[in-house]
Amino acid sequence: MSQEQDFDEFYLGSVRRVTAQLVAMLGDPVEAEDAVQEAYARAWQRWDSVSRMDDPVAWVRLVAYRIKVSSWRSAVRRTVAHRRHGPPPDVPDLSPDSVALVTALRGIPEAQRRAIVLYHLAGLTVEQVAAEVGAPVGTVKARLSRGRAALAQVLSESKDGDLKGRPSYA
Template identity: 85%
Template sequence: MSRERDFDEFYLGSVRKVTAQLVALLGDAGEADDAVQEAYARAWQRWDSVSRMDDPIAWVRVVAYRIKVSSWRATVRRTVAHRRHGPPADVPDVSPDSVALVAALRRIPEAQRRAIVLHHLAGLTVEQVAAEVGAPVGTVKARLSRGRTALAGFLGETADDRMTGEHSYA
């Protein structure tokens, strides 16, 4: 019999019973089903050794139960950490200018966007940007120039606004 057919018969012949047992153990059909499916996936990955065990169904049942216990433990650790450290600090609201900038950045080519973000937002020099993106300095300068021009158009800036540093995000 082929490996796949052997596993399929094992799965079809045991999955309902193992799922029912896990529902009884865990008290939640959804959690039981998730754990059982993960256990059978692991059994398939190790089918050569699992199939030779005296009781492969017991192996699947134990693995499924351990999967849920591990999940519960992770939940407890997160809860303890949350209680110890408290809720995360409030994140300030995103300004309309930031939303407009991100929307405009999405509209320019990736190479220009990367150059602008690295230079203007991350504070890298043109030379550092060139090194990070693996492009010549002249290419980075061209990307910055073209990107700024494109962004100005998307953000509704005029040439006069760029010269004075004023912005109208209409």
């Protein structure tokens, strides 16, 4: 039996039971389902070791529970910080130029968009961008060049009224 088939059999044979148990523990079906799905995703990522455990279902159940506990702790920390520091200061409205730029950035491929934002908006050097995105310097330079050209085209289209606020993922 392949690893995928083995995991599928494990998942199908246990997911309803684990979900029901987490619903009973947490009291919220939506939170339980989210935590259980995340736990199964983590089990799949470690299936070589999880499948050899005495009780893989117990591992999934424990991971799902810990996911929710961690989520609760984060929510408590946010609440305490909010009480201590108050609400965040008002964020000024975005200018029409900023909105147009973000809309245009959505219209270019993700790798080019990321390179342009890191280089032009975050102020990183080409070498720093390359290190952050895990690409060679030459690739980053090409992405910047192609991204600028694509961005110019998207911006000119938006001036002509062709963009209509919808990203294109060419």
